[in-house]
Amino acid sequence: MDGILPLWKPKGLTSHDCVIKIRKLFKTKKVGHTGTLDPEVEGVLPICIGQATKIVPYLTETTKTYIAEISIGKATETEDAQGNVIEQQEIGEQLAKSDIEQVLQNFVGNIDQTPPMYSAVKVNGKKLYEYAREGKTIERPQRTVVIHHLTLLSDVERKSETDYRFMFEVNCSKGTYIRTLCVDIGKALGFPAHMSNLVRTQTGSFHKANTYTFAQVEQATELDKHNQLLSPISQGLEHLDTWQVDANLKEKVLHGQKLHVPKQPLKTDPFKVEYNGHLLAIYQNHPNKSELIKPVKVFQME
Incomplete structure (x- = not known):
């Protein structure tokens, strides 16, 4: 199966x-x-x-797509609704929708994120949440992620003077912390913030x-x-390009042989190899021999 x-x-x-x-x-x-x-x-x-x-x-x-709810006015130790509140600030006046939309667009493209302390990222062989549970905050390496699009989905809802909420949809690269994105959006608006809810709608x-x-x-x-x-x-594997091979090459692929670079231009590396629409393998360019490609994964045919 x-x-x-x-x-x-x-x-x-x-x-x-x-x-x-x-x-x-x-x-x-x-x-x-x-x-x-x-x-x-x-x-x-x-x-x-x-x-x-x-x-x-x-x-x-x-890429992944999420619908997130952000709470403006309070920051938590975990950057989501499960953590203890570590900072809060009264909003004072209604957040303008136009200001929020402008801030969201400033996050589209390549952005740098610092992984939250309550995460599984390892530093010096130890997971960050293990340091956090010991009450330690350590320096974390920044990572660059890609925000493909970021769209405001709702009006701002006032829950209290320190809790204004709105929802947004984000399509992003692997490794993006939506919790951290919410915190950074809050900072850009001038307030502490955290992620109050999250749903992943696409992978x-x-x-x-x-x-x-x-x-x-x-x-x-x-x-x-x-x-x-x-x-x-x-x-x-729909995000990978496809090379369709003939019956002769099919056997070589199933035996995991290195092959000459296809004449067909391929847009991704690695790429799929198929025969009559059946997935045979994943190949990539040879690291040392530019005229060859090599198998990464080979699949058994039914």
Whole structure:
């Protein structure tokens, strides 16, 4: 059983909890997720099963889309609603929609982020949240991420003098911390802030409308139709260019041989290799021999 289960992760479970549940339901150990979602976050979580586990790193690299709610007026130690409040400030007057839209556009493109202390980023071999739980704040290396688009979705709602909220949609690169983005947006508006809610609506080519809940997966399992929920492995690689080969090259690809660079220009490196629409392998340019390409992952044909 090979393919990708487009799961709608519920609140209250870690991504690893979801993997454990799917292993039991599909009765296989070869299961992996494609991008961690915090327990309090719900949304699209593609689960790779069988041979699809080979493409986890490639699907993890794809762009993601989120709908976030930001709370202006209070900052928390975790940068989300789960942490203790460490700073608060009265807003004083209604935030102008035009000002918010202008600030949001200033974050589109390449931006630098400092990972939050409550995160799994490792510094000196230790996860940041481990330092945070010891009451330590340490220097963290900045990372550059890409914000492809950032759109205001709602009017500003006043909850209290220190809690004004609005929602936005963001499409971004791997490694973007939406919590940190909310904090930085708040700073740009002149106030402390945190992320009060988050939903992931898209990962690569998988959208909310394509997903299945655990209830649906469990029902399909009872009817022995759970394999019908799986998307083909190639759907998780739609962001890679494709080289279609003939029957002769197919055999060489399936044996994992190095090949000469295709005459067909390819826009991505690595790229997919297919025969009659069937995914055979992922290849990339040879690091030392410019005239050759080499296999990265080879898939067994049914």
